[in-house]
Amino acid sequence: MFAVYAAAPNPEAPLDALRVGDRPEPAAPEGWVKVRVTAASLNMHDLWTLRGVGIKAERFPMILGMDGVGTLDDGTQVVVHPVVGDPAWTGDETLDPRRTLLTELHQGTFADYVIVPARNAVPLPDGVPATHGAVMGTAWLTAYRMLFTKSGLRPGQTMLVQGASGGVSTALVQLGRAAGMTVFVTGRTEEKRALAENLGAHRVFPTGTKLPSRVDAVFESVGEATWGHSLRSLRPGGAVIVCGSTSGPNPAADLQRVFFLQLRVEGSTMGTRQELADLLAFVARSGIRPQIGLELPMRDAAAAIQAMEAGDTTGKMVLTAGAA
Structure with missing residues (x-):
């Protein structure tokens, strides 16, 4: 499948670690779901991943992208909650000492498909465009x-x-x-x-x-x-x-x-699955249109990451899915 990924950590020249190409298509284990990505958004965390911050060297190659929106096999549109916790943990997921984020242990959203625990696929409310849902998770x-x-x-x-x-x-x-x-x-x-x-x-x-x-x-x-x-x-x-x-x-x-x-x-760090659901409902009811400063096809991820590294940001940067 098409993917944007970090080949290896490169602290000095992070963009040199960036690759755009093919990666194996994931299979969802029991309790997980496969999401066909429609759009994803960029975060500073993606630049840190390219530098090797917060990720072990043996985890590379690593597909970038914490945020995303897409469809399940049954056609349901969902927003990805990027906090992946211990299945045995109860309560606030952000306080789970074993929690991790997409792109730290599990592959990210800058690809045709991403797999996440079923509870991490939060329904996208009617009337909220995919590009808006793509910026919500982080x-x-x-x-x-x-x-x-x-x-x-x-x-x-x-x-x-x-x-x-x-x-x-x-x-x-x-x-x-x-x-x-x-x-x-x-x-x-x-x-x-x-x-x-x-x-x-x-x-x-x-x-x-x-x-x-x-x-x-x-x-x-x-x-x-x-x-x-x-x-x-x-x-x-x-x-x-x-x-x-x-x-x-x-x-x-x-x-x-x-x-x-x-x-x-x-x-304050990230947020819970319930807070994401509440946020999506608030955005839908209030009619908020998130500030998106740049929208590019996913194949042009390097240009978006370069703009982010240079500080040329006005709100969020969105990457629309696929290699085409």
Whole structure:
């Protein structure tokens, strides 16, 4: 079958590890299903896989792609939930110490077919296009969990999104606006701030700008470059919800501010199967149209990965299936 895969880890030149060609078609074991992929979306995790981060060398070749939408043998359209847990685990899958993600242990979605546990194939609601479903499993699911499970925000409260144009950030803006929050966003360039406004942000600011009022929660994926600003922007008792640290993992802690103002720092990673189902239902009901900055056929995956590596992203990048 056609596939986009990493031939071997290459930390220095990850694109040199990328291959577009044939891989064996998978067979679904008992309890798993085979999904014919319609569309998939790109994540930074795919670049890390090419570099060999978070994956053992013996797992290569590895088909890339955590996110995808496709059809089962009976024609049902499904969204892939990329968190694969221990079958014996009960409760929140993101807390399972033996959980793994597609492309770490199991082959990914950048192919004609992917196999996943049956519970990881979540029905795509009527009216949601395949290209929209393809972006939900990682960035949008991460944003949904941050906002609705972790932050404790209620409609009418104010949130700050640090960084205006990435997949998680654009999802947070759109979800927050649809849920009735007042949405502030920071961005490094006028273009990125304009994108956030177009997606529903109420106010946009250059990175590091003092805000007109303190906020109830900050959503962080940047790390070192924005951490101090995030803490200074919070009202007493507010929360910063963290899902990443793209600018570096070692921010100044400013612990005096944390304990004196009783701030809450909460980590968030991915989301559960139920949260994905809830996200899909919310998107269908609210009519949200996810920001897709680039759509290419899967054979052109190298161009999409190169754009992502260069930071030329405005929302999500979608790859439509097949070699044609």
